[in-house]
Amino acid sequence: MKTTAPFHHPPGTLQRDAARDLAVFAVLVASVSVVLGTAGGLGADYGAKSVLVYTAGAWLVWRGLAAHPHPRFGPANRVTLARLATMALLAALVGEAFPRPPLAGTPAAAWALVVIATVTAVLDAADGALARRSGLASAFGARFDMETDAAFTLVLCALVLQAGQAGAWVLAAGLMRYAFVAAARVWPWLGAPLPPSRRRQTVCVVQITALIACLGPIVPPALASALALASLVLLALSFGIDIQHLARQRATYRET
Secondary structure: OOOOOOOOOOOOHHHHHHHHHHHHHHHHHHHHHHHHHHHOOOOOOHHHHHHHHHHHHHHHHHHHHHHOOOOOOOHHHHHHHHHHHHHHHHHOOOOOOOOOOOHHHOHHHHHHHHHHHHHHHHHHHHHHHHHHHHOOOOHHHHHHHHHHHHHHHHHHHHHHHHOOOOOHHHHHHHHHHHHHHHHHHHOHHHHOOOOOOHHHHHHHHHHHHHHHHHOOOOOOHHHHHHHHHHHHHHHHHHHHHHHHHHHHHHHHHHHO
16 A cells, blocks of 8 residues: 555554554454365365465555554454455455356355355445544545455456356456556556545445356356446446546646
8 A cells, every 4th residue: 555654653553553453354364264265175275375365465554554644543444454354265266166157056155255245345335434433534544445445346356257257358347446557657647636426436336246246146147247247337437537537637737
């Protein structure tokens, strides 16, 4: 996560708070991955992959603490951390024997996957409200939430592809955010701040919901592909609107 000028807190207060939460979820990821790996007959490296993905995310969170304006990590960031943990468990399924086509052949496991993904998505509605209610809202928390959403979307796309529910084109939905960030390094005007947008939030919810639905064992590949394609078109249109806004903003600055 990108850092900015550091905030000044009582020595070590925020770091201790964050380190405790990061460590607790690391233990949970390791423990749950062992249970899931054993119950689901997954590869011996499933647990290691889960922990590795979580550790990478936790490291980025730790790096970004300098931009955290509050002395406590806060309940909202803990909820987002829980989403990071479940996302890591899902990400470790990439390359495993499950999910594989046909999903209807393993309905219990497929429904368990849908439930875990749904819980991860639903928690997204809680962190923002918690941050505002606790008075701990921050740009750090918003960025943490956004990057977790982006990673979660990419993981869902990979699982939909692996399950045979859509073609490789479905990965475009998960890679679009990262392509946008990369483009902003070439054309810095794309990195200008965007105003809050209900449209952007709605498209994100629709995108994630559609991808989770694609993983349902009762959804045939043809319908899953249609759902994924429709949500991809909506996402592309949303990015197009934002790019158009940034281009107009750039032109206005040039004129002034």
